Every structure is written in structure tokens, then in C-alpha cells.
Amino acid sequence: MMQLMMRSFFSKERPSLWLYLLSIPCVFLLLTFFAVYRNDLRLQSLLSTCDNHVPSFLEPVSVKPDFRVLISVFTTAWTFERRHLLRHVYSKSLWPADNITDYVDLRFVMCNITDEEHVTMVSLEIMVYNDIIVLNCTENVNYGKTYNFFSSLPDIFGHDRLYDYVVKTDDDTYWRLDKLLASLRDKPRNDVYYGLEIPCNGTEFNFWIPTPFMTGLGYVLSWDLVEWIAESEVPVNHTMGPEDMMLGWWLRMDEKGNNRYNNAPVMYDFRGDEQEPNCFRHDLTGDTIAVHRLKENSRWATVLKYFNVTDGHIKPFKFDYNP
Numbered sequence: 001m002m003q004l005m006m007r008s009f010f011s012k013e014r015p016s017l018w019l020y021l022l023s024i025p026c027v028f029l030l031l032t033f034f035a036v037y038r039n040d041l042r043l044q045s046l047l048s049t050c051d052n053h054v055p056s057f058l059e060p061v062s063v064k065p066d067f068r069v070l071i072s073v074f075t076t077a078w079t080f081e082r083r084h085l086l087r088h089v090y091s092k093s094l095w096p097a098d099n100i101t102d103y104v105d106l107r108f109v110m111c112n113i114t115d116e117e118h119v120t121m122v123s124l125e126i127m128v129y130n131d132i133i134v135l136n137c138t139e140n141v142n143y144g145k146t147y148n149f150f151s152s153l154p155d156i157f158g159h160d161r162l163y164d165y166v167v168k169t170d171d172d173t174y175w176r177l178d179k180l181l182a183s184l185r186d187k188p189r190n191d192v193y194y195g196l197e198i199p200c201n202g203t204e205f206n207f208w209i210p211t212p213f214m215t216g217l218g219y220v221l222s223w224d225l226v227e228w229i230a231e232s233e234v235p236v237n238h239t240m241g242p243e244d245m246m247l248g249w250w251l252r253m254d255e256k257g258n259n260r261y262n263n264a265p266v267m268y269d270f271r272g273d274e275q276e277p278n279c280f281r282h283d284l285t286g287d288t289i290a291v292h293r294l295k296e297n298s299r300w301a302t303v304l305k306y307f308n309v310t311d312g313h314i315k316p317f318k319f320d321y322n323p
Contacts, residue, residue: 065102065103066102066185067102067103067164067165067184067185067189068102068103068104068105068162068163068164068165069102069103069104069105069163069164069165069166069167069180069181069184070105070107070157070163070165070166070167071090071104071105071106071107071167071169071175071177072107072108072109072133072149072166072167072168072169073086073106073107073108073109073169073170073171074109074110074145074146074149074168074169074170074171075108075109075110075171076110076139077110077113077115077118077119077121077122077139078115078118079171080121080125082171082172083108083125083171085297085300086106086108086171087106087129087131089174089304089309090104090106090175090177102181102185104177104181105163106131107131107132107133108131108132108133108171109132109133109135109145109149110122110132110133110134110135110139111134111135111136111137111138111139111140111145111148112134112135112136112137112138112139113134122134133149133156135148135149135152136148136152141243142240142241142242142243142246143239143240144239144240145243146168146239146243146244146246146247147229147235147236147239147246149168150166150168150221150226150229150230150235151229151230151235151236152230153166153226153230154226154227154230155230159227161223162223163223164189164222164223165184165189165192165194165220165221165222165223166220166221166222166223166226167180167218167219167220168216168218168219168221169217169218169219169290170216170217170218170292172292172293172294172295173217173218173290173291173292173294174290174291174294174300174303174304175218175289175290176288176289176290176307179266179287179288179289180289180290183263183289184220187259187261188222188259189222189223190222190224190259191222191224191225191256191257191258191259192220192221192222192225192257192259192261193214193219193220193221193225193248193251193256193257193258193259193260193261194214194219194220194221194260194261194263195214195215195217195218195219195220195261195262195263195267196214196215196217196218196219196262196263196264196267196268196280196290197212197213197214197215197260197262197264198212198213198214198215198244198280199212200262200264200279200280201264201278201279211248211249211252212248213244213245213247213248213249214244214247214248214262215244215280215292216242216243216244217267217269217290217292217293218267218290218292219244219247221257222259225251225256225257228254228256229250232250232254234250234253234254235247235250238250238253263289263290264279264280265279265282265285266285266287266288266289266290267288267289267290267291267292268280268281268282268288268290268291268292269281269291269292269293270284270291270292270293270294270299270303271283281293284302284303284306284307288307291303
């Protein structure tokens with residue numbers, strides 16, 4: 001009897017019932033796929049890259065942001081501790097974020113590394129975070145590093161305008177990224193030169209300044225100006241000198257950076273206990289976009305607590321063991 005039933009079930013004389021049964025899960029899977037990905041038929045990547053330091057097995061469907069900002073922090077191979085601090089400080093503000101209309105990328109910029117110890121340590125950072133750009137130059141501040149960086153960006157990231165703005169900043173500057181993004185959101189996307197302008201309020205300096213410029217604590221260029229630096233003969237022939245001053249002079253020479261935004265007093269230097277306040281150095285304020293001169297960890301602690309990045313309290317670790 002059993003053999004007769006099996007022979008009847010797998011008979012060639014009629015469609016096999018078992019094929020119908022096997023097809024049901026496949027049909028269900030296809031319907032689910034088209035329902036979820038009807039506007040975007042790209043499968044999700046199973047493994048994310050380290051670009052944003054937030055590993056995840058399932059990233060959300062990619063959404064084109066309103067604008068993209070590259071935060072490029074000038075650093076040196078041996079300042080491991082500072083990079084580690086900045087990764088923690090900015091971790092909650094980088095993409096992916098709650099507000100998917102803005103995309104912020106963090107990169108650390110240094111010149112060639114020759115010390116074997118530094119090569120090993122930086123290599124480890126790159127393996128874990130993949131957020132370091134190593135330029136083909138000898139480490140310096142005012143001897144071409146800034147030109148080398150900007151002129152290399154189109155080749156590093158491509159010429160398809162991956163970013164709308166590029167921020168060049170130092171590793172002793174703290175940026176309140178939410179304030180920065182809010183400030184940039186309504187700005188043009190071309191010919192933008194943004195920062196803290198020097199001299200300010202008629203301040204006199206003891207050296208000649210060819211043109212007002214945005215101080216090196218941090219300034220923003222729109223991507224078209226980055227491409228201009230890479231292509232123009234003006235910057236390549238004038239790379240030596242105070243980097244922030246020289247960049248302002250490049251732009252003036254070719255009448256660039258006409259959408260100019262001076263952000264005093266919300267970008268400024270940290271005021272020490274014995275320093276007098278002025279137009280570029282004063283006490284911390286609630287509307288701050290960027291604060292500079294955070295050379296010591298004590299200043300970082302003061303700033304981070306002031307802006308509620310941390311409350312400064314550590315709760316004892318409690319381990320509950322219930323066998």
C-alpha cells in the first residue's frame with residue numbers, strides 16, 4: 001500500500017506536488033524582497049567598511065544626503081593619543097546619524113612616515129579605522145603640506161564632487177559639528193571661504209599681512225575651490241609661508257572665495273587664566289562653532305564638560321552574577 005502511494009505521488013503523469021511545495025518559500029522571498037526594496041534594488045552589504053568607524057552587519061539603504069562635509073584634521077604620525085581622543089569626541093556626530101540629510105566624514109592628515117615605530121602604530125590605526133590620509137611630503141606646517149593636501153584631494157576621492165565642503169583644521173580645535181552643519185546648510189555650494197577672519201576688529205599684527213585670511217584653527221572651502229587649487233598655477237608657485245595666510249593670498253590673486261563668511265565671535269581661541277580677551281580669544285560661549293588652542297588635555301576636559309559632551313562623572317561598574 002505504501003509503495004503504491006509513493007509511486008502515485010511521484011508519478012510523471014501529473015505535475016509533482018512536491019515541486020509546488022518547494023516553490024512556496026521562493027515566491028514568499030521574492031515578494032518580501034520587492035516589498036522592502038521596491039525603490040532600491042540593491043542588496044545590503046553584509047559587512048561595512050571602517051570608513052565611519054561604526055562596524056555593522058546591515059547598513060540602511062543608502063540615502064543621498066543634502067550635503068557632505070569632509071573634516072580633515074592635520075596631525076602628525078606620533079600624536080596617537082590626540083587622534084584617539086578626537087575619534088571618541090566626534091563619534092556621535094559622524095555618519096550614520098539620526099539626521100540622514102547630512103554626511104560628515106572625518107580624516108586625519110599626515111605626511112610620509114619614516115620612523116619604524118610610527119609606521120607600525122599608524123598601520124594598526126589604518127587597519128582598525130581606515131581614516132588616515134598619508135601625503136607624499138615631509139612633515140611640516142608651513143612648507144607646502146596644506147597645498148599638498150588640497151591638490152591631492154581630487155585624485156584621492158575622485159572628481160565627482162564627493163563632498164560639498166572640505167574643512168581643514170588642527171588637532172587642537174574642537175568643532176561642534178551640529179552648529180557647523182546648521183551654519184553651512186543655507187550657504188552656497190560654490191566659491192565658499194568660511195572661517196575666522198584675521199585681522200579682526202582692526203587688530204594690528206607685528207608682521208605684514210598681504211590680505212585678510214581665515215585663521216588656521218579651521219576654515220572651510222567649497223569643493224570647486226579645492227579643484228581650483230589642484231589645477232591653478234597660482235598656489236603651486238607659492239606654497240612656502242604661513243599656510244592659512246598663503247591660502248587667503250591664493251584666493252585673492254585669482255579673485256576666488258567671493259562667498260566669504262567670517263564667523264567671529266563663534267570661532268575663537270580658548271582664553272587662558274592670564275590672557276586678556278580680544279576679538280579672536282575669549283571665554284566659552286553657548287553659540288560656539290569651533291574653539292582652538294586645546295593643547296592640553298585639561299583644556300579638552302573643560303571644553304567637553306562645558307558643552308555637555310560628557311558630564312564628567314564615572315559610574316562604578318557593577319557585575320551581577322546569577323548562577
